[in-house]
Amino acid sequence: MGHNHKHSEPLSDTALRAKTLESLLVEKGLVDPATLDALVDRYENKVGPRNGAAVIARAWCDPDYKARLLADASAAIAELGYSGAQGEELLAKENSDSIHNVVVCTLCSCYPWPVLGLPPVWYKSAPYRSRVVREPRKVLQEFGTDIASDVEVRVWDSTAETRYLVIPQRPKGTEGMSEDALADLVSRDSMIGVTRALDVSDAGAR
Amino acid sequence: MDGVHDMGGMHGMGPVEMENENDPKFHADWEKRVFAINNAIGPTKLRNIDESRHARERMKPSEYMSSSYYQIWLDGLVRILTEKGVISEGEMNGTLSAQPVTVSHKPLLPPEAVDIVMSKGATYTRDKGKTATFKVGETVRGRNIHPAGHTRLPRYARGKVGEIMEDYGLHVFADASAHGSESSQHLYNVRFSSVELWGDDGTDGDFIYIDLWDDHLEALS
Numbered sequence: 001m002g003h004n005h006k007h008s009e010p011l012s013d014t015a016l017r018a019k020t021l022e023s024l025l026v027e028k029g030l031v032d033p034a035t036l037d038a039l040v041d042r043y044e045n046k047v048g049p050r051n052g053a054a055v056i057a058r059a060w061c062d063p064d065y066k067a068r069l070l071a072d073a074s075a076a077i078a079e080l081g082y083s084g085a086q087g088e089e090l091l092a093k094e095n096s097d098s099i100h101n102v103v104v105c106t107l108c109s110c111y112p113w114p115v116l117g118l119p120p121v122w123y124k125s126a127p128y129r130s131r132v133v134r135e136p137r138k139v140l141q142e143f144g145t146d147i148a149s150d151v152e153v154r155v156w157d158s159t160a161e162t163r164y165l166v167i168p169q170r171p172k173g174t175e176g177m178s179e180d181a182l183a184d185l186v187s188r189d190s191m192i193g194v195t196r197a198l199d200v201s202d203a204g205a206r
Numbered sequence: 207m208d209g210v211h212d213m214g215g216m217h218g219m220g221p222v223e224m225e226n227e228n229d230p231k232f233h234a235d236w237e238k239r240v241f242a243i244n245n246a247i248g249p250t251k252l253r254n255i256d257e258s259r260h261a262r263e264r265m266k267p268s269e270y271m272s273s274s275y276y277q278i279w280l281d282g283l284v285r286i287l288t289e290k291g292v293i294s295e296g297e298m299n300g301t302l303s304a305q306p307v308t309v310s311h312k313p314l315l316p317p318e319a320v321d322i323v324m325s326k327g328a329t330y331t332r333d334k335g336k337t338a339t340f341k342v343g344e345t346v347r348g349r350n351i352h353p354a355g356h357t358r359l360p361r362y363a364r365g366k367v368g369e370i371m372e373d374y375g376l377h378v379f380a381d382a383s384a385h386g387s388e389s390s391q392h393l394y395n396v397r398f399s400s401v402e403l404w405g406d407d408g409t410d411g412d413f414i415y416i417d418l419w420d421d422h423l424e425a426l427s
Contacts, residue, residue: 015236019239030252031243035246038320085326107358129214130215134404134407152412157214157417189227
């Protein structure tokens, strides 16, 4: 964890233990292997940050939608068909010229699944969890995000069942772009708040 | 509990290692299975989300710090299911064959219900509970408590003064729910200044917002 552990340790005890637990729970009639496959498929292929990107692009294009998103994010996000576990009480926080929001869970790994899917390893890692509440500007700088000294940084620590989604600023020079094209500029990291939305020229780099 | 999981503000953890958005969501097959088991067990109501978090944070500190997050989930799952009498050490190490489940539980999650159940989620708000002690706009202090059990009041906010920004209404109190009672009470969003939390090492004008329950806070006297 201290070193993020992007790559799993040797197949080892962990894989064996996971297999033992699964077999045991299947044998006890508490878990169906086909259910496990369906859960993996859902969060590997269906629920991910493209959901959140569609929400943000809609908010950029439709001021009424943005107002609803800011007033009751769970309801506004459900309008686009996204809802559920780890996103029952969603709140959207809007970045502006004077405010930059960034989200963390210092105690575990709370993350808004319906709009962002499962968190990246770094979000759950000790470096991010320990540092972003104390030195957010430095952490953001490591993500390539410089925050001017006259911009207020707001860090949201997800300590309850409330989940936070950052509305990044709409990049300059995107007037007239379609909602779909705008969604391509909304990266996962910009909705956590560690980066800004992509510039038009960077869209392929997500 | 004052464990290593409560990391806000700690030093020495090193730089954040970034990942691209298109990198694989899981880094090994066993991670997929652990993720899925953890979610599939939910509807059986054998344990609640707070018991599950508390089980994870009780992993041996040296192991917690050197494990990946899904290893922590696996450890927590085995711990809580063992404590609940659902599985045993003997069954896990193969010295005992699988025994029938004797604790009461809801039916297993069938594959066709996955999308419905996961899209619905759970409800943590309640209609009844403790009357709100605080109002939006009030200045409060994070209590100086050090419970051996589960708490969602991070160490870095204890004894610190903040302002109530929002009252989210009555919610199941995670600290109690991890130990068998809901003790529903108001959940607030509380704003702390960076300088209040970190002194001269903070940044003037920056703020940290934390969701805290009524019992986490005290009035300034």
